[in-house]
Amino acid sequence: MMADEAGRAGHGSGSRTGAVSLEFRGVTKRYGHSAQARGAVNDLSLEVPAGAICVLVGPSGCGKTTSLKMVNRLIEPTAGQILLDGVNVLTEDVTELRRRIGYVIQHVGLFPHLTVGRNVAVVPALVGWSKERQLARADELLSLVGLDPAGYRSRYPFQLSGGERQRVGVARALAADPPLMLMDEPFAAVDPIVRERLQDEFLRLQRDLAKTILFVTHDIDEAIKMGDLIAVMEEGGRLAQFGPPDEILAHPASDFVARFVGADRGLKRLSLVTIADLELAPIAASAPPGLPTFSPSTKLRDALSVLLAADSRGGVALDEEGQPCGFVTVDAIASALAEDRQPAATRSGGVTRQGATGVGAAAGDDS
Amino acid sequence: MDLIGATAAWLSDPAHWQGANGIPSRLFEHVALSGGSLALATLVALPLGLWIGHTGRISWLVVTSANAWRALPSFAVIGLLVPFTTVLDANLGFTLYPTLVAMVVLAGPPILVNAYQGVADVDTDLVEAARAMGMKERQILLGVEMPIALPVLATGIRSAAVQVIATATLGSAFGFGGLGRFIVLGDANKDNGELFGGVVLVAALALTTLGLFLLLERRLVSAGLARRTAG
Ligand SMILES: Nc1ncnc2c1ncn2[C@@H]1O[C@H](COP(=O)(O)OP(=O)(O)O)[C@@H](O)[C@H]1O
């Protein structure tokens, strides 16, 4: 397994992490043969740099799943091209292609007749790894997704909770170390608490793995949380806007996008920024004792909520060692919304900016 | 003599357990022909049913006709075949052939319909997940659909086996051997011991077959498919 720093540094450099870049170029899909048939996906163009998570988000029926399935050719496009590192997927051997792409779906699709260990090892078995290597890999991946191999490898899927199944689904998709992962509402079938935990764990994993990920959800909050880039799609399979989360929230390109991201988009933007990103005022000597304190990783949205609840105009920011290092005010938090921030340092900055440019969709031309 | 006593006496008479007309050789005939026709029927119907279930092609046609065929009484099938098989061979065409053909054609439909149904009922998301992982169609069929469909599929083969044993018994009315001979002869000779001895033997064979198939299924079907509570 790659060292933590190597994985992080590898963001955006496909060669080092084995991630690939993904591009949709004028992709259209119409079901049925008549020219009149309504398009499920309409002239979709977007670029996802290697190592980034791109979230396709939009209301049900807007063509997210169809877009995703065209990447691994479960569905063939009516027109346009999908390129992995510049190579059209249609020119590749379909079986080879699919074995290099991890696939996670909502209802997981674990094979009920196989144990957890063998489910995880499906692709390694297909590509002919030795039995020992398969078993070792399955154990390694179960640990990676937080399941003790000794306790889980011999269980059957029906003996798992929903959250455990999703973890196994992710482990299975990672088994052959694919450079690209397709995830279709992977966390939609579990309860909100488990979902949050799975999202956090997955983001932590991704910091090391730095895969290129195409992630489908209908939930804008999940999109904001998971995405380095967000593609908002609307009815008829059209791309409504494409860009980093903060840009989508700060500058919705249309009424549709504004409505879709919600009236609380200002607050949502605050959840993209942490105390560590904030310009801090010095702590005044006259500051009263007992003010709320915030760790560097506290989201501004939560900080604001705490300040409002405490009916306090300010709080104390703590550094990594827990020492006071500055003063946080409601005004400072509010002014964070005013700026057009570059994506936070904790996100994959280079990747995001690179991805947002050169895309001829609705994004970016509103400023 | 009462019926049970007569039957027990007939069954326990050592003379009935030897020779070409004895119980072991009739049992052998019955089992060999049942097994043979079941194997033949399986060989044809199983791959066909699996393929139709996997591709969904011509499923309507095949399943409808198989079900209609299934509704035909065995006795009628044997009788209907006689005019055709006697053309082939005046002697065997009246005894062995019609029964054998009837056994095969009657065993086919349950195997075919269940193989089709079992495979067609496998969750389409699961099949798509398998495809998305880079399994080839044959690997999906043999490695995913068939193991998951196994309980349904096995039920088809099991009922075909019982069907075949019953049909072989009926065939005796047309001069075919097997355990049904005892029933036919017992009836003709007004020998209730022999008649019911034959009935008991056929029933025992059918039940034993059923039991063996169930045991085999328990061994072959994945524990992951048995919806037991988590252990
Ligand atoms: N196999 C299909 N045949 C015909 N229409 C389909 C098929 N799959 C999806 N569609 C239609 O295409 C549109 C987009 O579907 P989908 O990509 O599944 O949307 P989403 O995943 O965003 O909910 C929908 O209107 C849906 O009804």
Ligand SMILES: [Mg+2]
């Ligand atoms: Mg969908």
